Amino acid sequence: MKALYIRRATADDTDLILQFIRELACYEKAEHAVKATAQDIHDSLFTGQATAKALICSLGDQPVGFAVYFYNYSTWLGKPGIYLEDLYIQPEHRGAGAGKALLIYLAKKALQQGCGRFEWSVLDWNQPAIDFYTSLGAKPQDEWTIYRLTGKDLEALAAR
Numbered sequence: 001m002k003a004l005y006i007r008r009a010t011a012d013d014t015d016l017i018l019q020f021i022r023e024l025a026c027y028e029k030a031e032h033a034v035k036a037t038a039q040d041i042h043d044s045l046f047t048g049q050a051t052a053k054a055l056i057c058s059l060g061d062q063p064v065g066f067a068v069y070f071y072n073y074s075t076w077l078g079k080p081g082i083y084l085e086d087l088y089i090q091p092e093h094r095g096a097g098a099g100k101a102l103l104i105y106l107a108k109k110a111l112q113q114g115c116g117r118f119e120w121s122v123l124d125w126n127q128p129a130i131d132f133y134t135s136l137g138a139k140p141q142d143e144w145t146i147y148r149l150t151g152k153d154l155e156a157l158a159a160r
Helices: 011-027 038-046 098-112 127-135 151-158
Strands: 004-008 052-059 062-074 079-089 117-120
Touching (some): 004 098, 011 038, 011 062, 011 079, 038 052, 062 098
Parallel strands (some): 079 117
Antiparallel strands (some): 004 052
16 A cells, blocks of 8 residues: 655645646636636745645655634634635545644644644535534534625625
């Protein structure tokens, strides 16, 4: 059995990350929603202004998935947290422990950096992911509803 490896993504991984993003969007039935270009990914993850970070998970020497995360802040805890924006493992490599390894890696990073939370969102129809996260001890936060402004709505509010 090949070993799992997790490493910080580098600028050389830009196209791979965009490929994984597109594969994830297809899985989530939202391929039309991906607007990011390779330049967008590069600029948002690998420049001095980058606020997000990415990890690559490989099985042996073959990349099989990724995670993108950033730090947020809890005023109630008075501590930073890690927010997992995306976690994706290619379907043919699921069950090998790659997703679990990425979550463990980030949980350890959260503790090492004094974070009070490690959180993420999951689509309500994605029962395999829900079951997986629950099996690791994650608890749904049903009392919260996510609100979002994008595009023209974001522009309209900013123009007020």
